[in-house]
Amino acid sequence: MKDELREEIDRTKKLLLAKLSQTEDKRSLLRSLELRALYERIPELDLEDRAGFGQMVNQLKVELTALINAQPQEELSPLDVTAPFGANVPLGQRSSLLESSLGSIHPISTELNRICELFLSMGFSIFESREIDDDFHMFGSLNFPEGHPARDDYDTFMLEQTDHSGLPLIAPAHTSSMQNRILHQCRDNLSAGLPIAAIIPGRVFRNEDVDARHEHTFYQVEGIYVAKNVSIGNLIATLKTFLEAYFRKANLEVKTQPFYFPFTEPSLEFSLSCPFCEKAGCKVCSYSGWIELLGCGQIHPKVLEFAGIDNMTYSGFAWGMGVDRLIMMKWGVEDIRLFHSGRLDFLREFSPGGA
Numbered sequence: 469m470k471d472e473l474r475e476e477i478d479r480t481k482k483l484l485l486a487k488l489s490q491t492e493d494k495r496s497l498l499r500s501l502e503l504r505a506l507y508e509r510i511p512e513l514d515l516e517d518r519a520g521f522g523q524m525v526n527q528l529k530v531e532l533t534a535l536i537n538a539q540p541q542e543e544l545s546p547l548d549v550t551a552p553f554g555a556n557v558p559l560g561q562r563s564s565l566l567e568s569s570l571g572s573i574h575p576i577s578t579e580l581n582r583i584c585e586l587f588l589s590m591g592f593s594i595f596e597s598r599e600i601d602d603d604f605h606m607f608g609s610l611n612f613p614e615g616h617p618a619r620d621d622y623d624t625f626m627l628e629q630t631d632h633s634g635l636p637l638i639a640p641a642h643t644s645s646m647q648n649r650i651l652h653q654c655r656d657n658l659s660a661g662l663p664i665a666a667i668i669p670g671r672v673f674r675n676e677d678v679d680a681r682h683e684h685t686f687y688q689v690e691g692i693y694v695a696k697n698v699s700i701g702n703l704i705a706t707l708k709t710f711l712e713a714y715f716r717k718a719n720l721e722v723k724t725q726p727f728y729f730p731f732t733e734p735s736l737e738f739s740l741s742c743p744f745c746e747k748a749g750c751k752v753c754s755y756s757g758w759i760e761l762l763g764c765g766q767i768h769p770k771v772l773e774f775a776g777i778d779n780m781t782y783s784g785f786a787w788g789m790g791v792d793r794l795i796m797m798k799w800g801v802e803d804i805r806l807f808h809s810g811r812l813d814f815l816r817e818f819s820p821g822g823a
C-alpha cells in the first residue's frame with residue numbers, strides 16, 4: 469500500500485485522538501466527518517490498495533471504539549422529567565419566573581367567555597363538561613352500538629381505572645358525552661313548558677397525529693335544544709345568529725351537507741361563507757369561499773329515550789363546535805399548537821397590556 473495512504477490514516481488517527489480528550493460526547497467521534505472521509509476514500513482507490521486501506525480504517529475504528537469505551541463514564545444526575553419550570557436546574561441558576569401580575573387571560577378563555585356570553589343572551593344555560601368520563605356517556609348513551617366502526621373516529625386516551633361495568637374510564641373525545649346527563653337533568657323543563665337549551669364548553673382529547681391543524685387536546689362547545697316541534701330550520705337559524713354576532717358580520721351565508729353521526733338523524737356538516745373574503749377566496753378558507761365549522765343535526769330519538777324524554781312529543785337539535793378552529797379563524801392563527809405552547813410572544817398578541 470502506498471505510503472501516502474498510510475500517512476493519511478495516521479494523520480486522521482492523531483487528529484481523532486487529540487479530539488478525544490476535548491470532546492464531551494466522545495461517541496460522536498465514531499460518526500465524525502474525518503472518519504467518514506476515510507471510508508468514502510475506499511471505493512476511489514486502486515484495486516491493490518483498497519483491501520489494505522479498508523482494513524486499516526476498520527482497525528482505526530476498532531481502536532477508537534475501545535478507547536471511548538475505556539473512558540470513565542460521566543455520572544449523570546437524576547432528572548425529573550415531569551417537574552415544572554426549572555426544578556431540575558440548581559437553585560442559583562434558575563431563570564426567574566415572570567411576575568404573576570404581568571399574566572393575562574389565555575386567548576382560549578377569553579374567546580370561550582365571549583361564546584358563553586352570546587349564548588346566554590340567546591337564552592341558553594351553561595354547563596361544565598368533564599375531563600374523565602365512562603363508556604356509557606362517551607358511546608352507549610349516544611347510540612354508538614358496541615363494536616360499531618363509528619367508535620373508531622373517537623379514538624382517545626383510556627385510564628387504567630375502570631367504571632362499574634369494568635370498562636376503562638375515558639378522556640372524552642367530544643363534549644357530546646355530556647348530552648345524556650344534561651338532557652336527563654333538565655327533562656322536567658319540558659313538562660313545565662320550557663325548552664332544554666344548554667351549551668357545554670369543555671376540553672376534549674383525541675389520539676391524533678399532531679400537526680398545524682390537529683391537537684391531541686382541544687376545546688369544543690356542545691349545544692342542545694329540545695322542545696316541541698323543533699326543526700332543522702331552528703338549528704340553522706340558531707347557529708347563524710350566533711356566528712353573525714361572534715364574527716360581528718351581518719348576513720353570513722351558511723350551508724349544510726349530509727353527514728353521519730350515530731346520535732343525530734339527520735346529521736349535518738355545517739359550513740359558513742368565509743367572513744374574511746365574502747366567498748372571493750382567501751387563505752383562511754383555503755380559497756374555497758366556505759369554512760367547514762361543525763357537526764350537528766336533529767337529536768336521534770334513541771338519545772332522547774335514553775335520557776327519559778318522550779321522543780314522540782319532543783324533538784331537538786344539537787351541535788359540537790371546535791373552539792380552537794373558531795379562534796384560529798377569527799384571529800388568523802395558523803398553527804393550533806401555539807395555544808398550548810406557552811409562548812409569550814404568541815400570548816402577548818392577545819393582551820397588548822399584559823406580559
Ligand code: DAH
Pocket residue numbers: 641642643644690691729731732762763764765766785786787788789
Ligand atoms: N361530537 C361530534 C364530534 O366531535 C360533533 C357533533 C356532531 C356534536 C353532531 C353534536 C351533534 O352534538 O349533534 O365530532
